[in-house]
Each structure stands twice: as structure tokens, then as C-alpha cells.
Amino acid sequence: MPHVTYPGFPRIGRRRELKRALEGHWKGNIGTEELLDIARELRSRHWALARDAGADSVTVNDFSLYDHVLDAAVMVDAIPERYRPLYEVDPLAGYFAMARGRQDDHIDLPALEMTKWFDTNYHYIVPEVSAGQTFAARPDKVVREYREAVAAGYVARPVLLGPITFLCLAKAVDGSDPLARLDALLPAWGGVLDALADAGAEWVQVDEPVLALDLDDATREAFRLAYAWIATRSRVRVLVATYFGSLDGNLELAMSLPIAGLHVDLARAPEQLDAVLDALPAGRVLSAGVLDGRNIWLSDPSAILPRVRKLRDRLGDGRLWLSTSCSLLHVPLDAGDEMRLPGNLATWLSFARQKIAELRRYADAAQGDEDAREALARQRVLVAGRQAAPGVVRDEVRKRVRQLTAQFGRRRSAYPFRAAVQRERFGLPDLPTTTIGSFPQTATLRVARAAHRAGKLDDEAYTAVVRDEVRRAVAFQEEAGIDVLVHGEPERNDMVEYFGEQLDGYAFTSFGWVQSYGSRCVKPPIVYGDVARPAPMTVAWSAFAQSLTKKPMKGMLTGPVTMLQWSFVRDDLPRADVCRQIALALRDEVRDLERAGIGIVQIDEPALREGLPLRRAEWNGYLAWAVEAFRITAGGVSDATQVHTHMCYSEFNDIIEAVAAMDADVISIETSRSRMALLDAFARFRYPNGIGPGVYDIHSPRVPAEGEMASLLARALQVLRPDQLWVNPDCGLKTRDWPEVAAALTAMVAVAKAARQRLGAAA
Ligand SMILES: Nc1nc2c(c(=O)[nH]1)N[C@@H](CNc1ccc(C(=O)N[C@@H](CCC(=O)N[C@@H](CCC(=O)N[C@@H](CCC(=O)O)C(=O)O)C(=O)O)C(=O)O)cc1)CN2
Ligand SMILES: [Zn+2]
Numbered sequence: 001m002p003h004v005t006y007p008g009f010p011r012i013g014r015r016r017e018l019k020r021a022l023e024g025h026w027k028g029n030i031g032t033e034e035l036l037d038i039a040r041e042l043r044s045r046h047w048a049l050a051r052d053a054g055a056d057s058v059t060v061n062d063f064s065l066y067d068h069v070l071d072a073a074v075m076v077d078a079i080p081e082r083y084r085p086l087y088e089v090d091p092l093a094g095y096f097a098m099a100r101g102r103q104d105d106h107i108d109l110p111a112l113e114m115t116k117w118f119d120t121n122y123h124y125i126v127p128e129v130s131a132g133q134t135f136a137a138r139p140d141k142v143v144r145e146y147r148e149a150v151a152a153g154y155v156a157r158p159v160l161l162g163p164i165t166f167l168c169l170a171k172a173v174d175g176s177d178p179l180a181r182l183d184a185l186l187p188a189w190g191g192v193l194d195a196l197a198d199a200g201a202e203w204v205q206v207d208e209p210v211l212a213l214d215l216d217d218a219t220r221e222a223f224r225l226a227y228a229w230i231a232t233r234s235r236v237r238v239l240v241a242t243y244f245g246s247l248d249g250n251l252e253l254a255m256s257l258p259i260a261g262l263h264v265d266l267a268r269a270p271e272q273l274d275a276v277l278d279a280l281p282a283g284r285v286l287s288a289g290v291l292d293g294r295n296i297w298l299s300d301p302s303a304i305l306p307r308v309r310k311l312r313d314r315l316g317d318g319r320l321w322l323s324t325s326c327s328l329l330h331v332p333l334d335a336g337d338e339m340r341l342p343g344n345l346a347t348w349l350s351f352a353r354q355k356i357a358e359l360r361r362y363a364d365a366a367q368g369d370e371d372a373r374e375a376l377a378r379q380r381v382l383v384a385g386r387q388a389a390p391g392v393v394r395d396e397v398r399k400r401v402r403q404l405t406a407q408f409g410r411r412r413s414a415y416p417f418r419a420a421v422q423r424e425r426f427g428l429p430d431l432p433t434t435t436i437g438s439f440p441q442t443a444t445l446r447v448a449r450a451a452h453r454a455g456k457l458d459d460e461a462y463t464a465v466v467r468d469e470v471r472r473a474v475a476f477q478e479e480a481g482i483d484v485l486v487h488g489e490p491e492r493n494d495m496v497e498y499f500g501e502q503l504d505g506y507a508f509t510s511f512g513w514v515q516s517y518g519s520r521c522v523k524p525p526i527v528y529g530d531v532a533r534p535a536p537m538t539v540a541w542s543a544f545a546q547s548l549t550k551k552p553m554k555g556m557l558t559g560p561v562t563m564l565q566w567s568f569v570r571d572d573l574p575r576a577d578v579c580r581q582i583a584l585a586l587r588d589e590v591r592d593l594e595r596a597g598i599g600i601v602q603i604d605e606p607a608l609r610e611g612l613p614l615r616r617a618e619w620n621g622y623l624a625w626a627v628e629a630f631r632i633t634a635g636g637v638s639d640a641t642q643v644h645t646h647m648c649y650s651e652f653n654d655i656i657e658a659v660a661a662m663d664a665d666v667i668s669i670e671t672s673r674s675r676m677a678l679l680d681a682f683a684r685f686r687y688p689n690g691i692g693p694g695v696y697d698i699h700s701p702r703v704p705a706e707g708e709m710a711s712l713l714a715r716a717l718q719v720l721r722p723d724q725l726w727v728n729p730d731c732g733l734k735t736r737d738w739p740e741v742a743a744a745l746t747a748m749v750a751v752a753k754a755a756r757q758r759l760g761a762a763a
Helices: 017-027 032-053 068-075 081-089 091-100 140-151 163-169 178-199 217-233 248-256 270-279 301-315 352-366 370-388 395-402 415-426 443-453 459-480 497-502 539-546 560-565 575-595 616-634 656-662 679-685 706-719 738-762
Strands: 058-060 114-116 123-125 156-161 203-207 237-241 261-265 285-291 320-324 504-507 514-517 520-522 526-532 554-558 600-604 642-647 666-669 690-693
Touching: 017 032, 032 058, 032 140, 032 352, 058 140, 068 091, 068 123, 068 140, 068 156, 068 163, 081 091, 123 514, 140 156, 140 178, 163 178, 163 217, 178 217, 217 237, 217 248, 237 285, 248 270, 261 270, 261 320, 270 301, 285 301, 285 352, 301 320, 301 352, 301 370, 320 352, 352 370, 395 526, 395 575, 415 642, 443 459, 459 539, 459 738, 497 504, 497 554, 526 575, 539 575, 554 575, 560 575, 560 616, 575 600, 575 616, 600 616, 616 656, 656 679, 679 690, 679 706, 706 738
Parallel strands: 058 156, 156 203, 203 237, 237 261, 261 285, 285 320, 554 600, 600 642, 642 666, 666 690
Antiparallel strands: 114 123, 504 526, 514 520
């Protein structure tokens, strides 16, 4: 029978136990031992869950206390010097300092940079290397976890982030080429493999997702070198795992590596099945990622079973592993927990646990097991039934999308004219200050929302709590002297889920948590049907907030591409079409805000860059419909209405033209952790419209010094026109606490005022 396994498992816990333990630990309420106990308990529970669902082997070292890329850096001792003193005395404190920064009486350490993991909503900590970088094996974590699994009776496979992907993701602080450090890195790697071999590991999974990207010759050569080196000296069997796309031009390279097994993604790239089977060297194991690790739909046996049969016919049982396309990190744990979904939706879903059970079913059915075959026959009927279910296809929504014309995406006048009209209307100073939307989500607020949801707090009482938060945010901003205000988003659990809850065609889960970074999780809503807006979603809150102040109040919406990217999207309609449906619903909201007197509307698109296909050949197709969707959303308002957008974690160099084509009047972007490096693209391109490069890293609890913000602003002023520059934080403030926010924003306003004065004096 084919071997059933998976490339990695969610780690946050069924009820986000890891999140609570981490946050308790950071607050000082949970000691190191207790935190490590909880982590161990979670690993053991998750292995049991995978085994009970039908996995023949489990993964080890996919667990992490914060991030698996940071773990990979620590594993080879790539710990930047500034964290080392702390790391030597207290490894856990040093680890968290790299992840989140640390500020106390003795230490003031910013966090390492954080960025998106390929095209997912997961964020990793960017490893730092330099030309003189040395490495050493620190195998203790992976070996300890391997021994844990073996002691508990599992067939366990350690997972390591591959050396080439590690170096490709790393950033050289001195501008050198990280790949040039490969020779130095490999001996440390060898040390880890030796330690695993000594501990008894047979297979080691080495993740090389960059094999799904376009690679240059140097990187391909590095692959050959690294795996030849590993093959000559390791005593373990190496399974190289690729995922998030097709091997495409790297197929030959992957096949030529001297490894014992290869994992391929057959969910995103089912078309590579034949090519992979034809090219697979004799004797090599194929781990076939037949089920989608990135989405939550129960698979269609009419599509999957023939593939499984073909795989088995060609490879026999001994060389075939059945797996999900990628780590299950990107889906929630158990659809069986969902009791409140509409209609038959719950029966259409497959989360981590169900995916493994599905794999078992396919393996058993391919083997001829009657029960499994019958179960798959029932599954086929279930999946086919989706099309006819209520709300899945709505004629009026389809018609509206069909009738879209270029006119929908056009503002009335070009930017320079709009800018003049808006300058007149708002009379803002140079370097206007603003924030990105959310203010701290206080414990009171979250407890009230939980009680409201549970039916223990009525609408009126809940609304009163939220109104108080809006009042507090507005009062603070006036006091601090901020120029363009926000209402603070206290009514939102999350910027995507909140809208998903109000739009038709969307459903939301009760426990469908997915890790975004560290202890932070999201509950992506599910687009299962055609999307429409039954009623205004934000107008009442924005209008209430505007009634509290004479300063302009910025309306706040999540854009169509981000709504798509951060949801689980139906698999029976092209993404571009789903995106257009969402754009039309949001366009109506923008116009309603304008009608209610809101003069500035921000349409957040933090996920626009993330949605960019991994292969360049597909970029233009994506960017065309993504930009169009934004423009449809923004295009219905007058010249005097100022449209903002916001993006974070984005590498803009490659897509600056598309960003400009969005034609937002103002864009705010995340730049502070990279010390404004992201501005290069805007400067080189002579980006014409308003731009607010973040001067305050909100992902760390650390309060930036005035001097730091002033120096970031000065750098921005070197490359941008003063009349186009805005002053704002990197992103929303919902993850922060009020005291930090108050201190940081007060300092930010002071920095802007000082810079304004200097500009005035220079003029
Ligand atoms: N979808 C999405 N993706 C994103 C971002 C984003 O904001 N949203 N931002 C970027 C960074 N990623 C982030 C992801 C999550 C969070 C975040 O703060 N998440 C919250 C959860 C948000 C949420 O849904 N909150 C709910 C549920 C809160 C909750 O846990 N309630 C308790 C009860 C109250 C309590 O005891 O606190 C419970 O249900 O048990 C609410 O406020 O209603 C968290 O992990 O803490 C921040 C940034 C990129 N990707
Ligand atoms: Zn943001």
C-alpha cells in the first residue's frame, strides 16, 4: 500500500494553546519550563492526531515556538552578533529577541526583519548573513524532537529547511551574495545530519520550495553542489520537498540531484504528473502531493483517484508516498469542530485532519479496499452537489460582472488635477500625519466581542463598548495632533473576516485558525458562493467617528485582492472572477461612504504583492486583473474624494508600475524594518502620487526613539518630493498596547512637525 504522510502540520493548537502560552510567557506569567511543557504536549497531541487520521509517518521539527525559518538560522548558528550575548545567557530570550525585538532597562534590540513566506499569508523571520559569516551545527532542537517522537512510538521524519532555500531567503547585511556562503554552510549542515543519523533517523525531509521559482544558473549550480556534498557524507535518506508550484524548468535539475526521494506539488501543478513520472530515476521515492495543502475543499475523487491509480501503476507501493501538496500549516486543524456553518458547507470542507484521512482513503481505495471505494463514491456525490446549492451561483451577480467596462476603473480626472482639488478641500500641512487604521484591540473589547458572539452581551451593550473605543481613539488622535484621523476599527475582529461576515457568498468558521506570524493567527473566511453586499458595512461607524471631530476622518476598507488572497476561495470559478465580484460589492461601499460625507477612503491592499505568481511568466496576467479590481473599487467617486491604499511586507521593485497603475491618491507602505530600502523602487520610478513610508515598526512591542523616526523620515526626504510625503506607521496598531502606541505616535507627530519646520526654513 502507498505510504501516507504529509510535509508538515499546524502548530498553534486546536484552541490556539501555543498562542496563549507564548503571550503569557512574554507577559511574564508563564515560565520557560511551563512554556516548553505546553509545546511538548502540543507536539505529542498533533502526532497522535495525524496517526489516528491515517498517517503512516509523522513529521518532526515542523513545530516551532515562533518560526521555522528562524529555527533554521539558529540550527546553523546564524545568530547575528547583537543578539548573541543575550542568546548565550538565555537562549529562549535570545530567540524571542530576534523574533520580536526586546526593550528593557538594559537592552534595546530591534527585531529581525519579517516577510512573507512565498505567496502565503505566513510570515517568516529573515535570516541575516554577511561575507564573513561562519556557521556551526546546533542540532539540539531537531534531535530532541525526533527522540520525543520515536519514544512515543512514531515513525518520524525530521523536516529541515534546505540549505539553498535558506540562503535564498537570507539577507546579506553587507550586500554580499548569500549563496557565496554555501561552502561555509554545508559543514554545519553535515553536522546536523550526522546528529540525526546518530539518533537513528532514516529519512530526513529537506524543504527546497525555491525549486518552484525561476532560478538563475548560480542557484542551480548551488543545488548540484550542495546535494552532491550531502550525498557523499550523509547517512540518512534525503527527501527533497518542493511545493507551491510546478518544477517546470527545474525538473531536470531536481531529478539530477543524488537524493533518495522527491516531493512534488500535484495540487497546484497537476499537469506535471506525467513529466515527473517519466523523469523520475529508478529506485527513487516519489512523495506525491495530491491534495491541496493551501485550501480547504474536500477533494473531488473523479480528479484525484485516477492520478493516484496512475502513480501506483507506475511506481508500485514501495516507491509511492501519498501526501498533501505542502505543509498543512496553511489550513486549520479540524473541520469536525465547525458546528455553525450554513447549509451543507461543513460537509464540503477538509482541514488538516480531514486531509490526512482523505489520503488514507485514496491509498486504501487504490489498494482495492471496498469501504474506502464506497466512501470516495459518496465523496464524489457530495462534491458534485456544491454547484446546485443555495447561493453558489447567483445570476444577478454574474450579470453585473459580465457588464463591467473599462469606465468602471477610471477616476474622473488625472492625479495632478485631483491633488489640487483635494489640497483645496482638506488644507493639510506638508508631511501630513496619519495612521493605517486600527488602534489597539484591548482585552475589554475582545472579551466584549466574545460575549456578544456567545449571546451573553446584547447588541446595544456591545455597540456601546465599541463606541467608547472610537471616542477614545478620536480623542487621542486630536490630542496628539494627528492630521487625518481614523476610527480605529474596534468593531472588527479582523480586516478580512469582518467583511466576510457581512458579504453574501462568504462563510466564517468558529475555530478555523491559521498562523500568520509568531502567536498571531487569522481565521480566513470561506468564499463558497457568488459575492454580493446585502447592506452597507462600515458607513455607520465611519459617520459616527466623523461626527466626533472636525478633522478629516478616513474611511477604512479592505480591498478586493486582499479579500481574495486572505480567504479560502472556491475552486469552481477563476480567482479573477471572484475578485471582480468582491470589487463591485466594495465599490458600492466606497460610494456610500462618500455619500455619507467621508472625504478620504483607504482601501487596504496589503496582499496585492503576496498574490503575485511565483513564476514571472504569469505576472502580467495576475497584475492586470488585480489592478483592475482595485480600480473598480475606487473608481466610482469624485475628484475631491481622496483614495488611500496601504500595503505592507511588499517588495515593490518588481511591481512598481502596477502599484502606480492603481492610481491611489496616497499609498502608505511598510518600510521601517528595512530602513527605507523599499523606497528605492518608488524613487527610481519617480512615483508621482502621495506616499507614506512607515517610520514606526508596529510589529514589535518596542517603542522607536524620536531620532530613529527622524532619520527614517530624512532618508525618505532624500528621495521623494516633500509635497508627496506623508508620515505614518508601517501598519495598523491593533496588535499593540495603548501606552506604546501613545508614546510612539506622540513622538511621530513631533518628528513630523520638526521636519516641517526645517522644510519651511529651507524654503
Ligand atoms: N487576515 C489578516 N491577515 C494579515 C493581517 C491581518 O490583519 N489580517 N495582517 C498582517 C499581519 N498578520 C496578522 C495576523 C493576525 C493578527 C492578529 O492580531 N490576530 C489576532 C486575532 C484576530 C481576531 O480574529 N480576533 C477575534 C478573536 C479574538 C479572541 O481571541 N477572542 C478570545 C476571547 C477574548 C480574549 O480572551 O482575548 C476567544 O475567542 O477565545 C476578535 O477580536 O474578536 C490574534 O492572533 O490575536 C495581526 C496581524 C498580514 N496578514
Ligand atoms: Zn499593513
